[in-house]
Amino acid sequence: MQRTLSIVKPDGVNKNLIGEVIKRFENAGLKVVALKMAHLAKKQAEGFYAVHRQRPFFDSLTTFMCSGPIVPMVLEGKDAIKKVRDIMGATNPKDAAPGTIRKDFADSIESNIVHGSDAPDTAAFEIGYFFNATEILR
Numbered sequence: 001m002q003r004t005l006s007i008v009k010p011d012g013v014n015k016n017l018i019g020e021v022i023k024r025f026e027n028a029g030l031k032v033v034a035l036k037m038a039h040l041a042k043k044q045a046e047g048f049y050a051v052h053r054q055r056p057f058f059d060s061l062t063t064f065m066c067s068g069p070i071v072p073m074v075l076e077g078k079d080a081i082k083k084v085r086d087i088m089g090a091t092n093p094k095d096a097a098p099g100t101i102r103k104d105f106a107d108s109i110e111s112n113i114v115h116g117s118d119a120p121d122t123a124a125f126e127i128g129y130f131f132n133a134t135e136i137l138r
């Protein structure tokens, strides 16, 4: 069993895709074990994406991530990290495989609907960024 963090980003919430994203994860056998709605301040978005602080898109990305409410969630299942990444599709929707969330719904490489942790260490950091132990089912 593995846990990962996913987020429906502001564009996904704005497009009424919260249920669609969760449905795709659940259909793949993943369990939602924590879920909330949040509206990040700029500093909170910067903290979440700290690994990208040297990238040219950092300011734009963190401004986008606090432009509206988001829905962070913890998903649990076998190979949860890879499953979520496969369901999301490539970062740039132009490169995303047919049937992935980003191919079906994303407008751009930045406004790409959904986040998913990319490795066990980042998953642990990202889950802890949004949820404390009492907020995650056990």
Ligand code: ADP
Residues within 6 Å of the ligand: 052, 057, 061, 090, 091, 109, 110, 111, 112, 114, 115, 116, 118
């Ligand atoms: P992923 O979300 O697929 O793991 P990254 O970790 O590389 O992608 O980037 C984090 C987020 O930053 C992306 O999901 C996207 O919203 C944004 N982003 C990535 N690359 C670019 C880019 N070249 N221009 C603008 N935004 C970008």
Ligand code: MG
Residues within 6 Å of the ligand: 116, 118
């Ligand atoms: Mg990433």
